[in-house]
Amino acid sequence: MSFVIGIDGGTESLRARVYDLSGTCKGTAAHPYDTAFSAGARAEQDPEDWWRAAGLAVRQAVAEAGIAPEAVEAIALATTSCTVVALDEAGRALRPAIIWMDVRAEAEAADVLATGDPALVVNCAGKGPVSAEWMVPKALWIARHEPDLFARAATICEYQDFMSLRLTGRRCASLDNVSIRWHFSTLRGGYPASLLTKLGLEALLAKWPAEVVAPGEVIGTLTPEASAHLGLGTHVKVAQGGADAFIGMIGLGVSQPGQLALITGSSHLMFGVSAKPVSVDGLWGTYADAVYPGRHIIEGGQTSTGSIIAWLRRLAGGSLDFAALNAEAAKLEPGCDGLLVLDHFQGNRTPYVDALSRGAFVGLTLAHGMPHLFRAVMEGISFGTRAILDGMTAAGFAATEITIGGGATSSDLWLQIHADAAGLPVSVPAASEAPALGAAILAGVAGGRFASIDEGIAAMVRPGRRIEPRPRERALYDALYRRYAELYPALKPFTPRRADA
Template sequence: MSKRYVIGIDGGTESLRAGVFDLSGNPISFAATQYSTQFPASGWAEQNPDDWWRALVRSVKQAVQNASIKSSDILGLAVDTTCCSVLMLDKNGAPIRPALIWMDVRSDAEAAKILAAGDIALSVNSNGNGPVSAEWMLPKALWLKTNEPRNWDKAQTVCEYQDYINYRLTGRMCSSVNNVGVRWHHQGKEGRPLGLLHAAGLSDLADKWPEDTLELGEVVSHLHPQVAEELGLSADVPVAQGGADAFIGMIGVGVTKPGALAFITGSSHLHLGLSDKPFHAPGVWGTYLDALIPGLHVVEGGQTSTGSVVNWFKRTLAANNSYRELDAEAMLLPSGSDGVIALDHFQGNRTPYTDALSRGAFIGLSLGHSRAHMHRALMESVAMGSRLILETMQKGGFEPHDIVLSGGVTNSPLWLQIHADIIGKPLHLTEVANAPALGCAILASVGAGVYSDIEEAAMAMVRRTRTIKPSKYSSEYDDPYATYKSLYGALKSVRQPGRNR
């Protein structure tokens, strides 16, 4: 009898990656296809949904080909995507305009209007104190309705990257309990925030949202026959419901129990913990009931620009050098980068300030500093932002006893150690660095009936490999960290309205 496999598909900010996994969670092959982002104005970020689909088709076909397996051996697939990548579809299911992806924060004014509307659904935003994030579904939808009324009237569906891809795969339009719980202000699977929509002037949005909401791992449908032919797969393959990439990454690193936290790194950083009790606190998002594991609550912190900041530095000031070369230069410097400190808010701040208008900075530069100082300072600033988030969570009532890290930071031994030293806690790593893709493979195995639930599948498919512990230099970051914490308030006090968009 031939071996059987599942496909996990991870739709990220810069590319879509498809992975073929066996039923023990071993990666067999990967393929990735990049797509572009357009930045029409500062704080704006758009992508073409057709590019997502082309990337999926190419990556899935290449991954299956690379695995040297028969398409009939694929038992199922699932997809995660970036969250709050909002698009409008016409009556034929075609995109009306480019999608406003997650990092698009043009709707800052609309976010303020949502907060002013007031509703119990807003308790997940810093215990109702706000502000509401401009990244989220409702502010973006309000911006589209206000600024593009003709497109809004034409739109039969307002949905996310996740919903659009599942629709293209199966012909069924539905939403994920994960996305609606963490970004649409839904209260559980059925709790649409109708009062909040009415107060914000968005009552018609409820009719444009997908009607059905599915649990993680629940079968959306089987592949549409034409799509199956396009992908080279059987039309009998079930598509299991996925969700937001970082949250599905929680499953991919085995965070399914209370007290654990998944530290998902990449273009942005997400800090996602599980609690058996609900709570709401200033500076943290959540908790979200049933958004991942039924009966448990997800607490969230996050940084908008992390790996993207380091990528900006390399692209702008060191295009001819590899990350390895830059890390080698930075490794020769002491902790604290000889007094150079950066603020990582190049695309605003998600938590604990939720300020779309905050921007990045370097301070302490002298003629004696080099690009290595700036590169290291950026890496340190990102880790300091993570430390601040974990401290804010602790003040709110959640202190994780188990932190599992995955994603882009694992590619840099220096950055890994910087994170452990600045945070001051051990960081556990798992075998598969692409946690969202493995998380999708786990959901696909549940949808295919291989395992009974997410917890059982994660136990069988996730394995830890090593732990990065804080070094003897950890305490040397205390003073630079104190300076870092003061930067946001200091820069906000001199911010010029309208000049930093």
């Protein structure tokens, strides 16, 4: 038998998973690395820690799988996006990586938006904001605050590209990462040269990898040094991967126009596949060819979702029994006896793009208990998801189904509420590690086992549960959603308009 390896380079650890070509995981291992936090919302990691973790995790995963290393044909990575590294001519890091959550470049992000460049169409139809997490603001920060280091840098790229260089010796960027966060566009001629010129950052063009490789294409084979480090043969092909959440779309099997991936955890991330480019105020994208050739991805997100459930648990002293709470909450009617939740506990990412908005419980009485609060939070989050879907529909993308991965899949009640509130069927694939499986599918494509990503999905993504919206509950939620939609404009005058207020 032949095997492929999908690597998920996350914020806290790197996980390697060995798969056969039917999508069965045969072995898995993870190794952590540290993040250094400091004042000014800074967060940094040592790229050498990623490399060490890869060697340890791959060797352990192959050993757990009980296979000969020679049986591995190809590998690919899904990594954090907007994790920026500056390298010298030899590919060594000149400074710690500025990871995705680092937002020190807030002023630079505002300057990027102020250019009004056409490349900003992916930032809510050009109206912004531009996130301080993205590549150009971070590179501009380095140029302004560490000019000597910027001048010495031969390459400025991302986690994904650093690993590709170490594995193969080839200096290239992922079409996925550059399309979603570097303002690269296959429709507008590639890298955003005019944007960089307006910022006085023309030198960055020569520091970005000149080669851009699409997900699933072969970057190269393992160098002798990488072969020895991972314990794999030099025959192993390295496939281009991309940003973890976007590669997770592949692992969820979301590839056709009208399909939408909802990746849940502390927050909700939403990615819709469109047959044509669309853009609208309040949503991100679309990104042409970023995951699938000839298709476009529209993006939305909710800042606080599962984190609100975690907040409820903290309020209860960490003593909530979620199984019992789900059972009690399921007995309640939609609307929780008059209780509504606005889910903006950490602001709103989309569709309002208001970081200063705040959450609220509206309609509380002494008759409400924890099951009411618990279900109302689920309903409020699901209404927030529907608000994004409405924005996507207005942009010209109409979802036909929602495929969910992540933490929300552990609650049958929450899945049903999502289906009822959105009025769309919800699918939950069998696999839970979507980024690693998506990377493994890309490895299968690069290894010649599949003619396309779509073919790889058909072979390796296994169907799981499907939840249909219920007509009665859907009608009830339609009425409740109209009330939810009134909360944000009604409460906005009562929320502080400064982040420090």
